[in-house]
Amino acid sequence: MQEHSYDILIVGGGTGGVAAALAALRLGRRVLLTEETDWIGGQLTSQAVPPDEGVWIEDVGCTASYRAFRNGVRAYYREHYPLRPESRAEVHLNPGAGTVSRLCHEPRVALAVLEGLLAPYRANRQLDIWLDTRPVAVQVDGDRITAVTVEHGPSGEQQVVTAQYVLDATELGEVLELGGVESIIGAEGQDQTGEPHALSTADPLNQQAISWCFAMDHLDGEDHTIDRPAGYDFWRSYQADFWPGKQLSWTLCHPITHRAVFRDLFGNPDETPHGGDLWHFRRILARRHYPEGRYRSDVTLVNWPQIDYWLGPVLGVDAAERERHLAGARDLSLSLLYWMQTEAPRHDGPGHGYPGLRLRGDVTGTRHGLAKAIYVRESRRIQAEFTVLEQMVGVEARGPLQGAQTFADSVGIGQYRIDLHPSTRGRNYVDIASWPFQIPLGALIPVRMENLLPAAKNLGVTHITNGCYRLHPVEWNIGEVAGALAAHALNTGSTPRQVRGTPSLLADFQALLADTLGVELQWPEAQRLTPSPGF
The missing domain is CATH 3.50.50.60 (FAD/NAD(P)-binding domain)
Known part of the structure; x- marks a missing residue:
C-alpha cells in the first residue's frame, strides 16, 4: 500500500x-x-x-x-x-418552487x-x-x-x-x-441527560428512520410502470402500530398531534410554505419557470413519510444486518413508486394509479433510479x-x-x-x-x-x-x-x-x-x- x-x-x-x-x-x-x-x-x-x-x-x-x-x-x-x-x-429564485424550502x-x-x-x-x-x-x-x-x-x-x-x-x-x-x-x-436516557423528551432509559438501537430518496416526473397518458418490487406485497399490507394508516397510502401522521393527515399526490396544489400536496412539497424543477413546452413535466423529489424506513437501525449492528436494512429501504422506496403507479387512489375521480410517473435516475445520477446514498438523519x-x-x-x-x-x-x-x-x-x-x-x-x-x-x-x-x-x-x-x-x-x-x-x-x-x-x-x-x- x-x-x-x-x-x-x-x-x-x-x-x-x-x-x-x-x-x-x-x-x-x-x-x-x-x-x-x-x-x-x-x-x-x-x-x-x-x-x-x-x-x-x-x-x-x-x-x-x-x-x-x-x-x-x-x-x-x-x-x-x-x-x-x-x-x-x-x-x-426558487428553481423547483417547492414548499419545503x-x-x-x-x-x-x-x-x-x-x-x-x-x-x-x-x-x-x-x-x-x-x-x-x-x-x-x-x-x-x-x-x-x-x-x-x-x-x-x-x-x-x-x-x-x-x-x-x-x-x-x-x-x-x-x-x-x-x-x-x-x-x-x-x-x-433521562437518567443521563434529564431531557424532557428523552427516553426513560438509554437505547442505542433507537435511531431515526433512514430514507432512500428518488426523483420522478409525470407524463400523463404514458406508462412508465417499473417491475413489481420483491417486497411489494409486504409493504402493501404493512402498518406500524404507531402509524395511523398503511405505509403505502395517502394517510400520514401529523408530527405533533400524531393524528391522521390526508395528503395525496396532486389534489391540493397549494404552494404556501409546507402546504399543499406531496407533488409540490419537494419539487426540484418547476416548468412554470420556463417557456411553454420547454419541459414536459415538473420534477419532484420523494422524501416523504411513506419512505421512512424504521424496521431496523444501520448503526450498532453487524454488516449483514446493516445491508439487510439498506436493501429494505431501497425496496420500500421502489414499492411506494410502484404503488403510486398502479394502485394509489387518484385525485381526479374514480380509478387508481398514475402510470405516467417516471423514475428519474438521470437526475440523481444512478442507473437504479434512486439517490446514490441513503438520507441519514442521525450519526454516531x-x-x-x-x-x-x-x-x-x-x-x-x-x-x-x-x-x-x-x-x-x-x-x-x-x-x-x-x-x-x-x-x-x-x-x-x-x-x-x-x-x-x-x-x-x-x-x-x-x-x-x-x-x-x-x-x-x-x-x-x-x-x-x-x-x-x-x-x-x-x-x-x-x-x-x-x-x-x-x-x-x-x-x-x-x-x-x-x-x-x-x-x-x-x-x-x-x-x-x-x-x-x-x-x-x-x-x-x-x-x-x-x-x-x-x-
Whole structure:
C-alpha cells in the first residue's frame, strides 16, 4: 500500500466535508477529501435532499460560504437554463418552487456549484479529492490518529493516509467507530441527560428512520410502470402500530398531534410554505419557470413519510444486518413508486394509479433510479467536552427563560425546530419548538482525542438536540468550523482544546471565523427571541 501525507484529511465529502475543506484551504492548508460515492455534497447531492433551512435564511442564519453556495445555485440556473424573464428577475429564485424550502434545486446543479467552489484549489493540488473511497481502518497511538487506511471501491485498492488532523465528515461517524473513539449512538436516557423528551432509559438501537430518496416526473397518458418490487406485497399490507394508516397510502401522521393527515399526490396544489400536496412539497424543477413546452413535466423529489424506513437501525449492528436494512429501504422506496403507479387512489375521480410517473435516475445520477446514498438523519456522535441538551435549546424545556442558552465559545448559529422522525424502536415523531441556537465549540472537542474533529452531524449533541442541529446549513457550519479549527491550530501551533480553554486563543479564533470566513456567531436580538415552532 502506498502512503500519502497531508496537513488535513477529511473523511467524507458530504455537506460538512465540503465546507471543512473550503475553510482549511482558505487558511492555506493542504487537504485530502475522500468520498464514498462518486459525488461530493452529501445531503445536497448524493442523498438528493433539497435543503431544509431556517425561516430567515435569505437574510441571516448561515455562514458566508453557505450563502455563496446558495447564490451559486441561483446563478447557475440563470446562466444555464432558459428561464422566463420574470423568473430570471426573481431575487430569491426558487428553481423547483417547492414548499419545503426557499431553494429547491436539482442535485446535479448543487454538485456543479460545489465543484466550482473547490476547483481553484484542485488546480494547484492544494486539494485532492478521492471519490468512491471509504475508510476501512484507523490507526491510533494513544490520543492521536496516526493513519487512516482507505479503500477505492471499484478496484479494492487500499491506500494509507497520514495527516496532522483527521476530520470525520462521514454520514455515520465511521472514523469514530474504526478508531475506537468515545462515542454514542441512538437515544440517551433521562437518567443521563434529564431531557424532557428523552427516553426513560438509554437505547442505542433507537435511531431515526433512514430514507432512500428518488426523483420522478409525470407524463400523463404514458406508462412508465417499473417491475413489481420483491417486497411489494409486504409493504402493501404493512402498518406500524404507531402509524395511523398503511405505509403505502395517502394517510400520514401529523408530527405533533400524531393524528391522521390526508395528503395525496396532486389534489391540493397549494404552494404556501409546507402546504399543499406531496407533488409540490419537494419539487426540484418547476416548468412554470420556463417557456411553454420547454419541459414536459415538473420534477419532484420523494422524501416523504411513506419512505421512512424504521424496521431496523444501520448503526450498532453487524454488516449483514446493516445491508439487510439498506436493501429494505431501497425496496420500500421502489414499492411506494410502484404503488403510486398502479394502485394509489387518484385525485381526479374514480380509478387508481398514475402510470405516467417516471423514475428519474438521470437526475440523481444512478442507473437504479434512486439517490446514490441513503438520507441519514442521525450519526454516531462524539463524547464531547460539552454536549448540547434539550434544556439549552427547547422552548418547553427552557421554561420561562427567553431564547436558547448562549455560549461564550459560540462558533456559529442555526435555526430549526427539534424534528425527529419515527425511530427504529417504534417511537413516533418528536417534533417540538426550539429557539434559534448557537453552536458551542466545546461540542466539537472530543473528550480524549487530540487530532480528531467531527465535521458533520457527529458533534456533541444528543438524540434529541440532533433534531435541530442536523439540517443542511448547520451541518455546513459545523464542517466549516472544524476545517478552520484544524488549520488554525496548525497555523498557530496550538491545539483545539487549547483554543477553547484559553480566552485569548478563543477570542482570536472567533475573530478569524467572523472576520475572515464570515461565520455568524450570534443571532440578532429580534430573531434570537423568536422560537422555531414545531411542524
